[in-house]
Amino acid sequence: MCTLSPRRRPRPRVLCDPLTMWLSVVALVGLYYLLRWYWERQVVSHLQDKYVFITGCDSGFGNLLARQLDLRGLRVLAACLTEEGAQQLRGQTSDRLETVILDVTKTDSISAATQWVKERVGDRGLWGLVNNAGISMPTAPNEWLTRRDFMKILDVNLLGLLEVTLSLPSLVRKARGRMVNVSSVMGRLSLFGGGYCISKYGVEAFSDSLRRELSYFGVKVAMIEPGYFNTDVTNPEKISRATQEAWDRLSPEVKELYGEKFLASVKKSSEKLKSACCNNLYLVTNCMEHALTACHPRTRYSPGWDAKLLYIPMSYMPTLLVDTMIYWSSPRPIKAL
Numbered sequence: 001m002c003t004l005s006p007r008r009r010p011r012p013r014v015l016c017d018p019l020t021m022w023l024s025v026v027a028l029v030g031l032y033y034l035l036r037w038y039w040e041r042q043v044v045s046h047l048q049d050k051y052v053f054i055t056g057c058d059s060g061f062g063n064l065l066a067r068q069l070d071l072r073g074l075r076v077l078a079a080c081l082t083e084e085g086a087q088q089l090r091g092q093t094s095d096r097l098e099t100v101i102l103d104v105t106k107t108d109s110i111s112a113a114t115q116w117v118k119e120r121v122g123d124r125g126l127w128g129l130v131n132n133a134g135i136s137m138p139t140a141p142n143e144w145l146t147r148r149d150f151m152k153i154l155d156v157n158l159l160g161l162l163e164v165t166l167s168l169p170s171l172v173r174k175a176r177g178r179m180v181n182v183s184s185v186m187g188r189l190s191l192f193g194g195g196y197c198i199s200k201y202g203v204e205a206f207s208d209s210l211r212r213e214l215s216y217f218g219v220k221v222a223m224i225e226p227g228y229f230n231t232d233v234t235n236p237e238k239i240s241r242a243t244q245e246a247w248d249r250l251s252p253e254v255k256e257l258y259g260e261k262f263l264a265s266v267k268k269s270s271e272k273l274k275s276a277c278c279n280n281l282y283l284v285t286n287c288m289e290h291a292l293t294a295c296h297p298r299t300r301y302s303p304g305w306d307a308k309l310l311y312i313p314m315s316y317m318p319t320l321l322v323d324t325m326i327y328w329s330s331p332r333p334i335k336a337l
Contacts, residue, residue: 042295048073051121056133058085060231065285104160114167125174128292131161136233140246142193153195158202176218185311222291227304230277239270259334
């Protein structure tokens with residue numbers, strides 16, 4: 001006689017406890033940052049034997065980095081635009097630091113500085129090249145500017161950087177060293193007209209291709225993408241003056257389109273820039289130092305809370321959203337539709 005076996009009840013699903021899940025996520029994130037912290041803390045040996053060439057050392061990031069690396073014991077080769085800037089830097093540093101006059105817009109000056117560097121590094125090669133020299137003026141709405149205005153910035157920030165870099169790869173390759181290019185958050189997000197953002201986008205593109213090419217030879221390339229810092233590049237008086245000069249050259253037709261009120265708003269925004277800029281330049285130079293001295297440097301550094309929390313995230317947002325945010329915070333021409 002056939003008997004029916006009782007129907008088995010399905011086993012209840014064991015759901016993951018939400019608290020356990022979140023604790024696991026926190027533990028994994030914490031482990032990731034702990035491992036990254038340990039990885040990035042490893043420092044290159046024999047720093048006192050390594051040469052670093054820095055452009056734009058008269059003031060700002062370049063000047064501070066030269067003094068910082070000199071204190072660290074590296075052999076700093078500092079390029080300044082003026083003899084006054086070079087003399088002042090030598091008076092603040094040890095005898096190890098040497099200076100040279102360099103105008104990155106002139107091929108003859110770059111060739112002379114390259115030969116000067118070769119004579120000093122000899123067979124050791126050049127451990128570090130820091131392309132720091134840069135300018136930001138004239139900056140204004142694109143329609144207000146001329147080709148010469150654009151080229152003034154591109155000659156320093158992009159073409160000068162290219163020529164300096166291409167004159168020294170053999171020395172950096174010999175040392176299996178580092179190239180550090182100073183870009184900007186404006187190389188990821190174009191917020192205003194003129195040559196500055198264009199030049200920094202170019203620095204980003206050049207650095208990406210250079211990094212891939214030189215990785216075959218043990219050379220590492222890093223980019224520094226600072227937010228707003230209180231340097232000569234963000235000097236409110238100079239920005240306001242450059243804006244006024246561009247306005248003064250405009251035709252009556254263009255002036256009528258924008259209006260005096262627009263000009264006043266732009267100048268007022270530049271005056272407010274100083275309060276928005278960070279005064280702690282070490283946030284930038286510490287990133288540069290890490291890129292030069294760490295065994296495992298990052299590809300990109302974004303010093304400044306405005307870069308981390310505002311501009312870099314904006315660079316990943318939908319274009320429509322970013323445009324709306326910029327329209328909302330920017331002055332409107334008087335004849336705007």
